[in-house]
Amino acid sequence: MDRVDLSIDDIPTRWYNVLPDLPRLPEKYIDNSTGAPVTREYLERLMVRAMAGQESSLERWVTIPEQVRDAYRMWRPTPLIRAVALERELRTPAQIWFKYEASSPTGSHKLNSAIAQAYFAKRDGHRRLVTDTGAGQWGSALALACRLMDLDLLVFMVRASYHQKPYRRHLMETYGAEVRPSPGGATRFGRRLLGESPDHPGSEATAVSEAIECVHDDAGSRLAVGAFTNFCLLHHSVIGLETRRQLESIGRSPDYLIASVGCGSNLGGLALPFLEDKLNGADITILAAEPEACAPLTHGEYRLDFADSEGRAPGVHTYTLGHDFVPPPIHAGGLRYHGCAPLVGLIRREGLLDAVAYPQTEVFKAGAEFARLQGYLPAPETAHAIRAVIEVADECKRTGRDATIVFSYSGHGLLDLPAYGRYNAGLLRDVEAEDFVAPRLEGIAV
Amino acid sequence: MDRVDLSIDDIPTRWYNVLPDLPRLPEKYIDNSTGAPVTREYLERLMVRAMAGQESSLERWVTIPEQVRDAYRMWRPTPLIRAVALERELRTPAQIWFKYEASSPTGSHKLNSAIAQAYFAKRDGHRRLVTDTGAGQWGSALALACRLMDLDLLVFMVRASYHQKPYRRHLMETYGAEVRPSPGGATRFGRRLLGESPDHPGSEATAVSEAIECVHDDAGSRLAVGAFTNFCLLHHSVIGLETRRQLESIGRSPDYLIASVGCGSNLGGLALPFLEDKLNGADITILAAEPEACAPLTHGEYRLDFADSEGRAPGVHTYTLGHDFVPPPIHAGGLRYHGCAPLVGLIRREGLLDAVAYPQTEVFKAGAEFARLQGYLPAPETAHAIRAVIEVADECKRTGRDATIVFSYSGHGLLDLPAYGRYNAGLLRDVEAEDFVAPRLEGIAV
Known part of the structure; x- marks a missing residue:
């Protein structure tokens, strides 16, 4: 199948x-004006x-x-698709499955x-x-x-x-x-x-x-x-809950759960419903794929920081590059954030989450290869997960492990085609030069 | 459901x-260099x-x-979705269903x-x-x-x-x-x-x-x-064959089959598998929706014409605006063609196909309304069908008919968003001014 x-x-x-x-609860949010935990x-x-x-x-x-479930009926449940052509190309004994979340009306x-x-x-x-x-x-x-x-x-x-x-x-x-x-x-x-x-x-x-x-x-x-x-990760648990049921129907359980991480909503959605299995001893690797240019889980530190740039949002404990870090203009706009969700930071801190970071050119190479093999053009965000999948599948080839790799296909890349165009033309760099020129302020909405 | x-x-x-x-076979293709029917x-x-x-x-x-069917497994069968919110908005007793072909990897x-x-x-x-x-x-x-x-x-x-x-x-x-x-x-x-x-x-x-x-x-x-x-219409028959099975599973049969027509591939795919029912007396209206600016079925004539602008392609009998007609630059690029498929022309000629044409602003109004109600943003081509559906559903409201309206949702409009942007800003006109300025020939691919 x-x-x-x-x-x-x-x-x-x-x-x-x-x-x-969880092994322990996340730290409380801090009211930056008082330094005390936020009140209800x-x-x-x-x-x-x-x-x-x-x-x-x-x-x-x-x-x-019921009204939320009704709206979910527009596109849910989403399919779990086996990337047969990618497996064949990589000559890996692993099975690669992706949860296709891009079929939602907004992609x-x-x-x-x-x-x-x-x-x-x-x-x-x-x-x-x-x-x-x-x-x-x-x-x-x-x-x-x-x-x-x-x-x-x-x-x-x-x-x-x-x-x-x-x-x-x-x-x-x-x-x-x-x-x-x-x-x-x-x-x-x-x-x-x-x-x-x-x-x-x-x-x-x-x-x-x-x-x-x-x-x-x-x-x-x-x-x-x-x-x-x-609560955001709570809502996205439908991703992992459906995936669990789909895997069970074909008699498989995941060895790897892989997703890109900006803050962690798609990683959390896919992986957290399997966390209890992991805590109970199942050999599941949960792997976050980050952009090298903005990688709080890989290069950041776990500490109290602001969630926004001004300190108006609550202070949180998580992995962060610092709230004043301005991420370079990589094309995966959804991953340009200085920190990650406190829940994701916590499971990383507890040793339950692995993380890896890739430069942009490698990510687009993986995304374009996936499109050519499987037909679906991934968002640059999703392509980070695909880059990690390829690394894991290659490792499975070396070790001969017929692992079950599941990744979150979080979104399509149709509105990111100019970036693929740059990649196709050989113009894409690992960190693009800051080429944003602000429009003149007169006469336009600022 | x-x-x-x-x-x-x-x-x-x-x-x-x-x-x-068919009641009769299409005319043979003509070799324009000899004036005789083309040879095998x-x-x-x-x-x-x-x-x-x-x-x-x-x-x-x-x-x-088998290899084609394998590839179809990427995204087929496609869902048949009821446009409940649109029905409610129109207060029509009709049921509106759309065959959602936009879920294919290329949209x-x-x-x-x-x-x-x-x-x-x-x-x-x-x-x-x-x-x-x-x-x-x-x-x-x-x-x-x-x-x-x-x-x-x-x-x-x-x-x-x-x-x-x-x-x-x-x-x-x-x-x-x-x-x-x-x-x-x-x-x-x-x-x-x-x-x-x-x-x-x-x-x-x-x-x-x-x-x-x-x-x-x-x-x-x-x-x-x-x-x-x-042969192209043959391949697209999977659309109508699946639709037939889906309608049968809920105990309905179509009263209206509606699709946009450039040449007619999505209309043919949806409707031709129901043509025999119609010929056997079933009360099915097959309705083609065209752009007012380029409407061979509505404004053209049935005659021998070239399929291309130079006469290199075979000559065909169909509805045409003339092979030298240059369609105005409407945003529904897929409908900018001077003629329609000979099979579509033939069923029109035989009185089996109705046609209606709409100006661009009405089409975008219908497309944007559909997006707001049903979530899915239609391609401008598809929005022509939606415009026709609204007209038919309004007519059903007047007559109190609980008809089953089925239309082909041929593609999504995500790559047509700049045109929706013009519509949102009130800048869209029925026929856009010819604003194409050819790039200078030096230094670019011509």
Whole structure:
């Protein structure tokens, strides 16, 4: 069998919450203004009320609301596909399977949590969500989710992407979202940054700061979060839960679970539902693939740091390169973030997560090879996972191990084709020169 | 049930050939150099040998080769999805279902025939396929197919798209195809056109002429055809065959079968497998949706005409606007062709096919509304079908008819987002001004 489908009735009815199964709980979030752990009141002012609750819930299973499950029926369950041609090319005895999350209407796994957050925001009576997005995968997923749940949305999009990669901005706007560049003129923080540095390209961290400022200024708004938080990883557990069922149906269990990591939402979604097996002695390697240019798990340190660039977001304990680290302009925009989700940092700290980092040219080589062999063109983010899969499969060839390798195909690369074009033309470099030139401020939206 | 999936084992084992079930056979192709019907030898020099045979075969069922079916397993069967939110919005008693062909790795139905043509080309010992493409849907499908079947490919891409819509060109090149703009310097015909008119934007018809010239000049090459031919519609019959099975599983039969028509490959694929029911008295309306700016079925006449702009392709009887008609630069590049497939022309001529044409702004309005309601962003081509569906569903509301409307969701619109951006900004016009400015010829590929 080269593809394992589930029936539409097999969409999970419950999310899996890993917190009660962890060796220890994550450190509490810190209120940077007081240095003390954040209060429930603080969180509920910042986030959707239900999310503040899910963030620290110790319930192992959380029922998926019927309306969320209904929306999941647009594209879930997603197929588990065997990369037969890649196996053949690598002459590996391992089996390589990928969980194909790119079939969602917005093209990535992000919709799993977007729909949940929009649903709860509506249910809890909030009028508007505000969020940040890099290349726009999260923003477009949330834009669709807010449309489906009849909710307003304001998106701060990293300024370089806003101007240079307008496709996903058009998609967000088609869904009805308001999209502003970050830094930009919509917030005091954005105006200050632009004042200091009119060419500032922005980053996820500046966009989070602006989003939080907007939430503070408007009682009807709450912050939506595309990765990082525990509840976000909770929602993405549908990825791993379906994968488990699909593997069981063909009598296999995973030896390797591999995903790219920016913050860790797709890694968490795929791997955390298998963590208890690992803790109970199953020989499972969980492997995070990072960009060499921005690799907190590989090159960062585990400590308290800000989640945004200004310190408005709570302080968290995790692996970080420092909140003032400005990631170089690699094409995998979704991986340009200085830290990783506290839960992902914690399992790394506990020795349950391996990590590896690759330079951009190797990543695109792997992505292009995968497209030629398997037909599907991966997002640069996803191509990091594929690069790691190739390394593991090669190792299996050397050792003769017929391992079961499962990776998260988190998104397609159709809106990243200019970067593949640069790769095809031999122009791509490991770290691209900073070629962002900010548009002149007169006459355009800042 | 809001989505009907089939099992991977339900991929059809045979294509359906409508020719033996037609009221009369299509007129023979004409050799423009002699005025007489083309010979089998002529066709076999132009096309893959097996294709020349399939073109006039009267076998009702044609076995799908195992290797083609294997490749179909990448994404087939495709789901049949009910557009519940659209029904609700329109307050129509009709049920609206769409056959979702956009889940193929290249994003449209085109891969159904691309894989077949590449398979037979390889089997029949040809070294290379040569083809034309407009916006690139067909070219990227064939590029993947040729890669899977280990075959060379040369694609002539309409020059305006080559320069202004490079995404699908990058995709073709990632799959390993050679892509040249048409008109361009690769052929005598291309050089002549550019000599006369250096800013010539090209069209499907110029690209076909250049492709045929290359095939004539190279004995190892054959022409691959993305629409138009009988064999192409044969391959796409998997769309309608699966749809029939899906509808049967929920106890429904179609009252309306709706698709956009450029040449008619997705209309033919969806509708022809139901034609016999219609001929046997079933009350089925088959409806073609065309762009007002290029509507051979609505505004053309049925007569003998060239399939390309130079008269190198065979002459055919069909509905045409004239082979020298240069379609205005609407965004639905896949519908910019002066004529339609002879089989589609024939069923129109026989009164079995209705047609309707819409201006571009109405089409984008329908496409954007569909995205907001159903999540999936349709290609501008597909949005034509959606516009027609809305009209039919509104009519059902007036008459109170709970009809079953089925339409072909032929492709996604993710690579057409700049056009949606223009629509969102209120800049889109029914016929866009000819804003193609040919790049200067020095220093770039022509």
